[in-house]
Amino acid sequence: MTKLIDVDLAKCYRLLNHGPTVLVTSAFSGKQNVMAAAWAMPLDFDPPKMLVVIDKSTYSRQLIDASGEFILNIPCRAQAQQVLKVGSSSGEQADKFAESGLQAVPGQSMAAPRVAGCIGYLECKVIPEPHNQQKYDLFIGEVIAAQADADVYSEGRWHFEGHDEKRSLHYISGGAFFSIGEQFQVE
């Protein structure tokens, strides 16, 4: 069983600072969905804000537009196949959780589900910016809850040594990923 720790909101940007691919989850009126997004990053420290690009053609967009909420789930190497699956199909006609084998578990602060087995979670309320949303498919979310897997995140830092299957994923294209590599320090 994964042990999650709360992440200090003022430092939760560190979950995304190194550029991992995320899974975006959303829910509205009894429907839920999950999609993959390589285009997500921090925008501000405190209050913490995140950016994510959510295409108009996606079912997730409908749910997020309706609910004003989403969760950025940070998947890991063990989940790469499922991440690819939910990045290449639509949830309008099918249940992408069932299709992909990913498991939905309750979010901490909103109706959107979390994806079980991810290494980090950023639960976000949309800060409405209609021009960005319409013109660029760009969403700003304020983070209201953040947690991470205690095996690979503690004291405000990722540390993946000894946990290769929990390394973050960084999508390339065509089903190819990088996993995050060696950590090193400079002065």
Next chain:
Amino acid sequence: MTKLIDVDLAKCYRLLNHGPTVLVTSAFSGKQNVMAAAWAMPLDFDPPKMLVVIDKSTYSRQLIDASGEFILNIPCRAQAQQVLKVGSSSGEQADKFAESGLQAVPGQSMAAPRVAGCIGYLECKVIPEPHNQQKYDLFIGEVIAAQADADVYSEGRWHFEGHDEKRSLHYISGGAFFSIGEQFQVE
């Protein structure tokens, strides 16, 4: 001598898709500067657009506001120490190229310089969005020229095997970085 290849603009998002930390270069009226930014990512495919967060307090911000241009340079592991240096000092009083040991070389399409020895370059014209720039320090740039190091980028993909010193950098905090890791394929 690094051999650079032109990157097809419609696929240049792939230079940033895996989330590397970048160096932002800028120039105006005979002045130039370089800063580090972990918060940069693609926004759109074609015409290609990139996002980057440029704080109001930085000297680079003055140069970018005045010139409407910037270059996202993708540094590599061999440059980590210099990346940290230009991420932790201001260019208003000092020449950060001279201070850090990074070398400025001419850009292809604009006055902003490139940083020699980087593995990729995205030369961007600011798409003016005053609200985003003022409220969020968020800049949208349309990419007008893109090149990458032929040793580690070809046929629209990064491939770092055998070139560990040219692996992309992914900043953590406090002088700690990840280099990008193993590439793998799922179906």
